[in-house]
Amino acid sequence: MSSHPGSHEDMSEENLPSERSDAHDGAVAVAEDPFADPGLPPHQPRRQDIDERAARRSERAVAFMFTLSMVATLGFIAAYSLIPPSKIVYIFPFGHVSALNFSLGWSLGVALFCIGAGAVHWARTLMSDVEMPQERHPIEAEPEVKQKVLADFRQGASESQFGRRKLIRNTMFGALAMVPLAGVVLLRDLGPMPGTSLRHTAWRKGMQLINVNTNLPLRPEDVGVGSLTFAQPPGLNDNSDDYDDVIAKAALMIVRLKPEDIKDKREADWGHEGIVAFSKICTHVGCPISLYEQQTHHVLCPCHQSTFDLSDGGRVIFGPAGHALPQLRISVNDKGYLEALGDFTEPVGPSFWERG
Structure with a gap:
């Protein structure tokens, strides 16, 4: 069958180079930028950033958790000192458990949890939440980079309001200082107190066997x-x-x-x-x-x-x-x-x- 000018076959052949060219240009564009960087979303200020009363409430909440940690640590020490190891109590739904172990576990758990929860709440509500992307750099930083890091650190310390929020700062220091006391108290279980207890037994003159x-x-x-x-x-x-x-x-x-x-x-x-x-x-x-x-x-x-x-x-x-x-x-x-x-x-x- 002969081909005539203007036939379907001719039109396809005439259009083919243009279609291939368009397809090639699109493939190059995709290869150059397969995933476009959408960038950071616009920063949305938190309520604490624009309302000082809300910031005060967050400060008091963080201070409360740090204070509760200190109280729990004191409870740990009191339980260790006052509850005899042989005391068994019934606690639903656990059943019969050692009163000492139950008290020590809960008090120490509350002390550690409140420190962590207080720090998280502090970071989420009062510390700066502005994202600052930075390109990766060699492990050994240039002097200019080191200076920038120090400047960023000072800026972050300032934005964390660590110096301004004295209530948070003081209660945090108190909680962190008291929690290790729980570990110090546990050293008592390593053995008898110093003295002559290791060198003497209950036997005395005149005791019957x-x-x-x-x-x-x-x-x-x-x-x-x-x-x-x-x-x-x-x-x-x-x-x-x-x-x-x-x-x-x-x-x-x-x-x-x-x-x-x-x-x-x-x-x-x-x-x-x-x-x-x-x-x-x-x-x-x-x-x-x-x-x-x-x-x-x-x-x-x-x-x-x-x-x-x-x-x-x-x-x-x-x-x-x-x-x-x-x-x-x-x-x-x-x-x-x-x-x-x-x-x-x-x-x-x-x-x-x-x-x-």
């Missing part, structure tokens, strides 16, 4: 040869607040050996007819010792396998323990009961401190 299982005083005939009995000072109650603190240092192992099997003379002198009393607390890290080998007179700590010879002054024969088990000097009173003749002569438990 009480069988842990029967809660009755021990007589020499209650301890058979080769047997191991556990004892504690009189007057202890499993439900008392100080039970764990006392028994952790005063727990005793009572064992009866044949007098001829005792190798250490002092051990024999400190016992009664072959009955000797040693601390039950391992001198490695303080685990309770409970495994006794009747034939060898050895006791084994189950935590790290420290082994002690009860026939030779409780000395260490294996394991990481650094000292022999402390021995308690015992005798029999006029009623026929075993009693202590004093406290241990050396510290009980872990031997990581110097024993001068």
Whole structure:
């Protein structure tokens, strides 16, 4: 089929270069600027920027939160000092919980939350909210840039109204200064207060040895040869607040050996007819010792396998323990009961401190 001038085919061919040219120009334009920068929206002033009364209300709100943080910190310290660790209370919906832990958690949480909430409210309502875009620059800034940063910092400090809003400034300093006191108070849980508490136990001269299982005083005939009995000072109650603190240092192992099997003379002198009393607390890290080998007179700590010879002054024969088990000097009173003749002569438990 022949083509004629002005036909559809001719018109398409004539228009094609122009269409390709337009398409090419559009593609170049898109490639040059695929996403146009819309720029920053116009700055809208906040109510606090134009109304001093609103700014005052925000200032008081921030100061209130900082003050509430200080009150919560004082509540934390008061709860730690006044609430006994054993006190259990019912709180819906948590059920029965420790009153001390609940009080400490809420008071410290409120103290920290109020500092954060106060700072956020301060920044959103009173500090400058004008956005200032800046192009990225090399890590090592030029002197001019450093000067500009310092100038911007001074400007930001001025616009934050830190110097003008003295109520916010003072309460913020108070809240930040008091919150660390909560951590300082918690240092009390690291151990007993300084003094002689680590070097002495509840044992005193004349105290009877009480069988842990029967809660009755021990007589020499209650301890058979080769047997191991556990004892504690009189007057202890499993439900008392100080039970764990006392028994952790005063727990005793009572064992009866044949007098001829005792190798250490002092051990024999400190016992009664072959009955000797040693601390039950391992001198490695303080685990309770409970495994006794009747034939060898050895006791084994189950935590790290420290082994002690009860026939030779409780000395260490294996394991990481650094000292022999402390021995308690015992005798029999006029009623026929075993009693202590004093406290241990050396510290009980872990031997990581110097024993001068």
